Amino acid sequence: MVTTIHSELFENLRLELRRGSLIIAVLAQLRTEHYGYALRKALAERGMEIEESTLYPLLRRLESQGLLASEWREEDKRNKRFYRLSENGALILKELLEEWQTMNASLNRIV
Amino acid sequence: MDLLDRYLQAVRTYLPNGQQDDIIKELGENLREQIEDKEAGLGRPVNEEELVAILKQHGLPLLVASRYRQPRYLIGPTLFPQYWLVMKIILAIVAFSYGVAAVVMLAESNPIGQVLAAVFSFAGAVLPIFAWVTIVYAVLDLCNSKFRLMENWSKEWNEKFDPRKLPAVQRTPEGLEAKPISRAKTVFELFWSVAFLLWWLRVAAIRKLALFMTLGPVGLSDKIPFQPGPAANTVFIPVIVLTLVGIAHRIVTLRYPRRATFDAVMRLIVNAGSVPILYLLSRSNEMFALVPGISEPEKFLEPMRIFNLILHYVMMFAAALTLIECFKQARRLIRVRRNTAPAPAL
Numbered sequence: 001m002v003t004t005i006h007s008e009l010f011e012n013l014r015l016e017l018r019r020g021s022l023i024i025a026v027l028a029q030l031r032t033e034h035y036g037y038a039l040r041k042a043l044a045e046r047g048m049e050i051e052e053s054t055l056y057p058l059l060r061r062l063e064s065q066g067l068l069a070s071e072w073r074e075e076d077k078r079n080k081r082f083y084r085l086s087e088n089g090a091l092i093l094k095e096l097l098e099e100w101q102t103m104n105a106s107l108n109r110i111v
Numbered sequence: 112m113d114l115l116d117r118y119l120q121a122v123r124t125y126l127p128n129g130q131q132d133d134i135i136k137e138l139g140e141n142l143r144e145q146i147e148d149k150e151a152g153l154g155r156p157v158n159e160e161e162l163v164a165i166l167k168q169h170g171l172p173l174l175v176a177s178r179y180r181q182p183r184y185l186i187g188p189t190l191f192p193q194y195w196l197v198m199k200i201i202l203a204i205v206a207f208s209y210g211v212a213a214v215v216m217l218a219e220s221n222p223i224g225q226v227l228a229a230v231f232s233f234a235g236a237v238l239p240i241f242a243w244v245t246i247v248y249a250v251l252d253l254c255n256s257k258f259r260l261m262e263n264w265s266k267e268w269n270e271k272f273d274p275r276k277l278p279a280v281q282r283t284p285e286g287l288e289a290k291p292i293s294r295a296k297t298v299f300e301l302f303w304s305v306a307f308l309l310w311w312l313r314v315a316a317i318r319k320l321a322l323f324m325t326l327g328p329v330g331l332s333d334k335i336p337f338q339p340g341p342a343a344n345t346v347f348i349p350v351i352v353l354t355l356v357g358i359a360h361r362i363v364t365l366r367y368p369r370r371a372t373f374d375a376v377m378r379l380i381v382n383a384g385s386v387p388i389l390y391l392l393s394r395s396n397e398m399f400a401l402v403p404g405i406s407e408p409e410k411f412l413e414p415m416r417i418f419n420l421i422l423h424y425v426m427m428f429a430a431a432l433t434l435i436e437c438f439k440q441a442r443r444l445i446r447v448r449r450n451t452a453p454a455p456a457l
Contacts, residue, residue: 035140035141036137036140036141037141037144037145037148051170052141052145053169053170053174053178054178056134056137056138056141057179060134060179078143078144079136079140080140080144081136081137081140
């Protein structure tokens with residue numbers, strides 16, 4: 001019982017910690033154009049596993065916020081929606097990376 | 112690929128209108144690519160089991176579709192604490208009004224049926240109020256999220272906010288507890304103390320209600336063959352005095368809910384006073400007696416004896432419980448006094 005509560009609590013905190021980092025990872029990876037499935041594979045290859053059901057809605061949300069741009073294009077005889085970082089997205093990513101590095105440095109000093 | 116199409120169709124059902132085609136087209140392409148990737152790894156087409164595994168890993172259609180929607184709630188976390196407080200206040204006011212109305216109706220000797228009907232209409236009266244308050248707060252929340260009202264106001268309030276204008280810290284003086292005694296609990300106890308007093312004073316309607324609750328519909332009959340016995344008459348005045356002390360205690364506690372010492376002392380007095388009364392009643396073999404002049408009294412003798420025997424044990428049990436309560440209150444009193452004693456000088 002205690003172990004279950006402990007693991008549930010850890011899982012919730014882990015997800016909370018990951019949420020912001022995922023956005024940075026997705027924005028950074030989309031400095032190069034990708035479609036959904038290819039992006040997921042690219043992130044996984046770099047150790048950032050992310051569920052499809054999380055990634056695909058996230059891409060749409062980031063696009064609706066103006067951080068990504070997308071277009072349908074044919075590749076390998078198949079229509080795919082390609083995403084890339086928008087100009088505004090690039091500015092935000094720069095700021096987010098600075099913020100992340102500051103936070104990381106602070107955490108390193110604390111822990 | 113029939114399974115894939117069925118899966119996409121199921122997801123589509125729950126997607127936001129206007130985006131369904133676009134999302135399904137993209138999701139379908141991504142899933143097809145994933146399946147092809149798997150097939151390339153296996154060197155053959157995926158079988159049904161493998162396709163099922165891929166779709167299961169992708170998730171339940173309802174959950175998958177829900178992630179494409181903005182989180183929605185009727186009343187959000189900003190307004191919810193205020194909404195909940197308003198609900199509790201309304202419930203307390205309506206419950207108190209109904210309690211008072213029921214006692215007044217009984218005191219005016221309204222038929223029990225009418226009083227019970229009035230009490231049972233409580234839910235019917237409360238639910239529409241709750242519905243209206245919920246609608247008002249849902250509209251407020253909608254306006255808040257559309258026009259960012261709280262965000263704009265909080266900016267304004269923050270500029271005007273001056274911490275120096277906050278009220279002084281409330282110190283806990285001697286004899287008071289940091290946590291106030293629950294007003295709801297005090298109101299509940301006050302209500303029942305008054306109801307008991309009216310019953311003890313033989314207000315006919317209250318007595319009828321008590322009989323109804325104890326005996327069921329038989330209690331409403333005008334020909335109840337028993338009445339309180341001589342033992343009840345012996346303790347008649349002490350019971351009134353103790354109940355009045357209890358009522359005064361609750362009224363003061365309602366006004367000063369932090370007076371823990373007062374509360375503990377008063378409870379100790381009432382409980383200590385109740386123990387000898389309960390003991391006296393338990394010693395009596397005739398707490399209830401047959402009404403004089405009743406026809407065929409022998410018919411009621413045995414039920415009366417059993418009833419008095421049960422009451423005898425109930426009173427003994429109640430006396431023991433009240434004695435335990437006395438010790439609990441005494442301990443509480445010592446604890447409160449110790450907690451509020453001034454700290455020794457170093």
